[in-house]
Amino acid sequence: MRLIIRDDPLAVGDYIANYIAKRINDFEPTPERPFVLGLPTGSSPIPTYKALIKLVKDGKLSFKNVITFNMDEYVGLPRDHSESYHTFMFREFFSHIDIPPSQVNILNGNAEDLIGECNKYEARIKEVGGIELFLGGIGEDGHIAFNEPGSSLASRTRIKTLAFETILANARFFNNDISQVPRMALTVGVATVLDSREVVVVVTGQRKSLALSKAIEEGVNHLASWTLSALQMHPWALIVVDEDATAELHVKTVKYFRSIESVQHEVERSQAALKAKGVLQAGAAEEQVGSME
Numbered sequence: 001m002r003l004i005i006r007d008d009p010l011a012v013g014d015y016i017a018n019y020i021a022k023r024i025n026d027f028e029p030t031p032e033r034p035f036v037l038g039l040p041t042g043s044s045p046i047p048t049y050k051a052l053i054k055l056v057k058d059g060k061l062s063f064k065n066v067i068t069f070n071m072d073e074y075v076g077l078p079r080d081h082s083e084s085y086h087t088f089m090f091r092e093f094f095s096h097i098d099i100p101p102s103q104v105n106i107l108n109g110n111a112e113d114l115i116g117e118c119n120k121y122e123a124r125i126k127e128v129g130g131i132e133l134f135l136g137g138i139g140e141d142g143h144i145a146f147n148e149p150g151s152s153l154a155s156r157t158r159i160k161t162l163a164f165e166t167i168l169a170n171a172r173f174f175n176n177d178i179s180q181v182p183r184m185a186l187t188v189g190v191a192t193v194l195d196s197r198e199v200v201v202v203v204t205g206q207r208k209s210l211a212l213s214k215a216i217e218e219g220v221n222h223l224a225s226w227t228l229s230a231l232q233m234h235p236w237a238l239i240v241v242d243e244d245a246t247a248e249l250h251v252k253t254v255k256y257f258r259s260i261e262s263v264q265h266e267v268e269r270s271q272a273a274l275k276a277k278g279v280l281q282a283g284a285a286e287e288q289v290g291s292m293e
């Protein structure tokens with residue numbers, strides 16, 4: 001697992017957007033071999049979405065051959081409700097980029113057969129070859145998507161009852177009226193996220209700092225009380241945080257991850273110099289740097 005620390009949420013958004021853009025561009029997706037991207041909602045990914053939109057507008061990135069799967073959706077909230085995750089995703093992201101709407105997958109929280117809807121979602125992910133990169137955010141209790149504390153590490157896409165803390169936290173989107181916040185959601189499972197080839201999580205703000213420290217400085221327990229801790233079992237996980245989110249980390253943890261990043265920069269610089277001199281073949285430098293993760 002790698003931890004990248006940036007000054008503020010905007011710098012975090014820029015970092016993640018450039019990271020995702022590089023992954024998509026290096027993949028060279030085609031209609032036959034699309035790039036499959038998992039996406040979250042919430043306020044934390046908004047700077048990333050803004051930076052991705054800019055990359056598309058500047059002609060540096062295209063979503064024409066990208067298929068997306070969103071993490072979750074409320075149950076029973078009309079699709080066109082201002083706070084549904086459908087509305088959120090089109091308002092904040094999809095309407096501003098070149099992705100064909102037919103390549104956007106978002107769970108239908110109003111399906112007649114909710115269990116069938118969840119099973120179909122898992123099947124569709126498999127059908128397109130699995131998720132290449134899952135971008136996620138976390139709640140204050142460390143939940144990923146709506147995998148509240150206590151979610152099984154083996155969980156798949158399913159119906160989930162929301163924790164009271166999550167209902168309280170999300171009341172800000174519903175006129176601060178708890179009674180308006182849906183009590184249930186459809187969500188991808190912890191195993192759905194862990195199955196993706198790469199996971200990138202955005203964590204910003206001091207209110208997430210306890211969850212971050214529990215998830216990376218302590219162990220994974222079978223109930224995944226801090227669901228983010230499940231990432232410790234993923235072979236290719238990256239958490240990108242701002243300074244405020246590091247408030248509860250040990251100084252040595254912060255120093256450790258900062259030192260890894262600076263050594264990596266050093267390696268990248270020397271590999272680039274060798275490449276420029278023709279000593280290393282194109283591609284070899286990235287492979288060697290990648291092996292540090």
Ligand SMILES: N[C@@H]1[C@@H](O)[C@H](O)[C@@H](COP(=O)(O)O)O[C@@H]1O
Nearest residue numbers: 040042043044137138139145146
């Ligand atoms: N289901 C979503 C999560 O996927 C998201 O990570 C979380 C945090 O939201 P925010 O980024 O606004 O703090 O909110 C909701 O609970």
